[in-house]
Amino acid sequence: MKEHDSVTAPSYRGARFIRLAQKELRETLRDRRTIITLIAMPLIVYPLLSLIFKSFLLSNLGFGGANGEIRYRFLVLSDHQRPETTPENLAALISGISDHWERKEPQRRQREGDEKALAGQGGTPKVAKLADHYWDFVPKLNLDPVEELQRKTYDLVIDVRVVGEDANRQLEATIYSSDQDPPSLAAARFFKERLQHFNLAFLQQKLMAMRGDPRLFLSPIDQKVEMQEQGNQFVAMIPLILVLMTITGAVYPAIDLTAGERERGTLETLIAAPVPRIQVLLAKMLAVIVVAVMTASLNVIGMLVTLWAFQLEKVILGDTGLTWMMGIKVLLLLALLATFFAAVLLVVTSFARSFKEAQAYLIPIILLSMAPSLLAMTPGVTLDGPLAVCPMINLLLLARDVLENQVAFVSAIAAIFSTIVYCGLAIAAAASIFGGDSILYGSQSSWKEFFAAPVRHSVIAPLNVTLFCLFLLLPINFIAIAFLGRLVGPEGTGVSVTTQLLLMSLFTALGFWCVPTLIALWQRVDLRTGFGWLPAPIWLYAMGLVLGFSLWPIVMALINGWYEVISLFSSADAAAEWHARLTQYSAEQAEKFRRTSPWVIALAMSLTPAFCEEWFFRGMLQRSLLRSLRAWQAIVLSSFVFGIFHTLSGSAVSFDRLLPTALVGLALGFLAYKANSIVPGILMHAVHNATIAFIAYYLPQLNELSWFPKDAQNIPERWIVASAAILLVAFGLLWRTPARPLDVETTEATQRRPGG
């Protein structure tokens, strides 16, 4: 009967997935409605917007005079007591500069032509003569030039003073302007150009006559003023713009490929086929991502071309303008945003039975997505703590930080990883809704179906259930860490160490044991088989114990090795500082732990995490992954997630734990896979954690023994080699052991809901 078995090889599945995605893309890209959103925005909207923006900018460029000429506001600061810098003298000098420029008729025409080009087309208001602008001459001590510019009372501030003595005397002017304020930028250009011409002519004259009045020579010094907040305003708006662009691109295909299937009558046909819905949904998601990124990229290109053509790029993007690096960053951010929105939109549109219904659902979502964008624009909000895992907000903050070149590595990883997890969950949720009979035939309330417990028992948790669990654990983990941090207080002055450790155990148990167990019960997953709480051969228990005892030197070495990795990527100083911090942190922790009983240490550091983490990571997660992935993929993925969970403790100190934890995770995963049980792994985990915790705990006593190194972080190389050798032998032995089957098929088919 199973004539198609030959075609389920993973490589084939991969190719099939690409073809499924191709179909979705073809379908949506041939639809002229997609094309309209794809092309119309960049082609029509941006040039239009730029025109409006440009005229707005120009109207703000200066105060129009009586005849509509642009006039800038100049502030001249000087010592009014000195004869050279009295307002009268300086005003005369300004008139001189102005007159000189006006006299140079041919050059002026040329310049004016250029200015017109800068301003865009004809019809641009003319700029008044230099002397006819607003000039205020104020004694120096009364005003702060930077403040005046930032408050925008003036477009340009010129601070004039006399330098040198007698014959060498000359005037020097510091010119304060801001590149981020278009009128200021224009005023500076306008003034300096005229001054330069004046000075050049004067110099020529002086060289010819070899005499002259030094007071007339005004040498400028440029002083750029950074506008507070104002400068970042546009960059801070970019994430919002990217969000809008991606949503614009994603909305139509998301509706079309889900609710559209139902409307066209193809949904039933699709669901009548034996393809896993998650695969169909993933193919659809890929298509939505591609269209969203294409739309957003075209939008970005359209916007940039328009900015460039209107010479606005420096005003918007700052002095550097557009760089390749920035382009790549924007593209990566777009891909991330598109992935997120594709997943979220697909969940929502999977609920809908028609285009109209989908649109009704999506409008609040789009509005809702604006709120976090505004938060990301608020200065002072940083990407860390719970915000780093807060959906959407973390992406916007990440986008802002990336564009401002201020990315915190750990937070960025947390943001990206949590987003990927959320997307996985969203797609799993979408797959459980998409094509459900309530959507197909509109028979019942779809929400009810979404939350309903499954009719059948499962031997191993389905992937979507596990992902849902992971989705809950991520914020729970973060909140628990933040909660503990709050209790401990800034200097560890809060609750006692024993209470802290017991609370830590409680949180671990709640998170990794309670939540998965409750979800499994709700979803009718058999606890013994679902979590691998099964007997294993005796020798595997023994192997767990041996591995638990012998892994710590290699783990310690890896933590220390991270130091080398840091020095590769940053300066030696930073690496040394990191190392010092780690040493200090470890010493403090050990010191702290010594204040409590070893039993509490054993419970909090070894027994609870060993049991609860194995229960979830090797039990639920890995076994669930093993159902749909190859063994090595499931093991690697679950140990990576295991590593990430240990990394995300909100401080950079723990980032060194990723590699060693993932390695221990690999060993635990391999053991659990071969044993078809988490029990040997629990032994290994408990012994491993206990060894490391008690080495730190009893370090002073150990140091008295001649065979133990003074510094636990300087482990003798032969210990590391021995540890690696044991690991290799264990690996070899496990490799040769055939994996014990999960037995999903046989048991599941026979178990049915009573009375169902």
Added chain:
Amino acid sequence: MIAIHELSKEFPTAHGPVLAVDRVSFRVERGEVYGLLGPNGAGKTTTMRMILGLLKPDSGFAEVAGFRSDTDPDDVKRQVGFISASSGIYQWLTGREMLSFFADVYGLDPSRAEQRIAMLADLLDIRHFLDRRCASLSTGQKQRVNLARALVHDPAVMIMDEPTLGLDIVGSQVIFDYIDLLKQEQKAMILCTHQLDQAERICSRFGLLFRSRMVREGTLRELLDGSGCDNLVDLFIRLMKSPDQLATIGVGSRL
């Protein structure tokens, strides 16, 4: 090949639950076309959806080629070609693209998919418009593409829910001719149609659904014997007009 045991399904409505299918049982063997007949709302479509695993039965179960549709829906779906009056097509794809897509969905490898498509294109006479976008096809052409779609994975079982709805006489005739052909290929088929004359011609056996229940089952002869009717249309009209007479014409006893 197909065995249905006591299938029941209830739908909740604003006015309380409605029993759509009430303990329906029947069997279909290879090379047999089973005509599932009945007025609108009798429960034909719901029964078919439960056989395919698209709807979960409240009780009872359906088996296709030894697989149960409630526990192994994917295995059942692999055996079944499904076509209904509401089966849509992807209007932006060409017929060939749509068939290749479904070949993929059913897990055919690309070379086999190509062979099957070429074979079906000749069999169903759709070759000349196979590379045109489906949006530009006529209703009859679309339904032929849909039939090809249902057959692309060479299923042992066909479930057809009013496959000729909306087609003209010629279009319907073409579809029925193919069903006849499939019968010769020893496929087990369930056909639900209101074109009773055609049903009489090609169905081997019939099941009459009325008010959610199977009221009569058998060959054409068995149905007409003792009913005083000459053909299915007469029997049907009589049934619809006076359901109380069911007992007098020998139907209504539980099978």
